[in-house]
Amino acid sequence: MRTIKTDSEPLDYSASPQALEVEAVRRTLGRIFLKGRGIEVGAGTRPWKLPIDASCFYGDVLDEQGLEHYFAQTGSAFNGFIDAQTYAGIEDDAFDFSLSAHVLEHLVDPLGSIKNSIRIIRQGGISMFAVPDKRYTFDHPRPVTALDHLIEDYKTGGEETRIAGCKEHVMYLHPQWAPEIPAERIDIEAAILANAKFDTHYHTWTTDSFLEMLDWIExxxxxxAIHSELVVNENIAVLRKL
Known part of the structure; x- marks a missing residue:
């Protein structure tokens, strides 16, 4: 397995203040709640810092070469293929904890992913999620994803929402980085992205809508714990399986 830095190592003070803030909060929550053997999906180049008495399997839908291309740098945390949507191939109650940071928004069925991440941990185990708060990221112009939308995605598998997410990308995100797409081209460009299964944020949350989603899960x-005030741009939920 790839060696990952633990919370006993110093913070990287060359990083931005925002990155330092995120790392410090995640590290503290890890020290409080994580122990034993866990799994993290989509860790990329910023895996959750672990206590020294915890170990982790790092899974992604991309291999190491794909991750290097995606992040434009080496050093991603990767041990093998894991689908963060389904956790297919992982038995129930297999791990002591599961971690997912800035992954749910890339999935077409976030509720299904949360339920599966809880499925694979033992009774008393911890599932921890970090999702961006759309108010403080490049998602800020977009509408908040309604709970009814998330529930429909859960019932259908979410593929029908891909076109809607790509349309929001074209309308609200694309203009931040490139010339605005003419109105008559928006549906066409969205369809092209959806057919290619373009990687974008398909859902958005604020603290309130994130809590509303968690309350619905059966x-x-x-x-x-829910941490929204400690980090400037993300909401963190700590769930314990009963």
Whole structure:
């Protein structure tokens, strides 16, 4: 397995203040809640810092070469293929904890992913999620994803929402980095991206809508902590399986 830095190592003070803030909060939550053997999906180049008595399997839908291309740098945390949507091939109650940071927004069925991440941990285990708060990221012009939309994605598998997410990308995100696409081309460009299964943010949350989503999930778990005030641009949920 790839060696990952633990929370006993110093913070990288060459990083931006925002990155330092995120790392410090995640590290603290890890020290409080994580122990034993876990799994993290989509860790990329910023895996969750682990306590020294915890170990982790790092899974992604991309291989190491794909991750290097995606992040335009080496050093991504990767041990093998894991689908963060389904956690297919992983038995129930297999791990002590599961981690997912800035992954749910890239999935077409976030509720399904959360339920599967809880499925694979033992009773008393921890699932921890970090999602961007759209108000403080490049998603800020976009509407918040409604709970009804998330529930429909869960019931259908979410593929029908791909075109809607790509249309929001074209309308609200693309103009931040490139010339605005003419109105008559928006549907065409969205369809092209959707057919290519373009990687974008398909859903957005604020703290309130994130909590509303968690309240809907029909799995026996306890919300140990919700952290929205400690980090400038993300919401973190700590769930304990009962």
């Amino acid at each position: 799995i026996n778990f306890k919300v140990e």
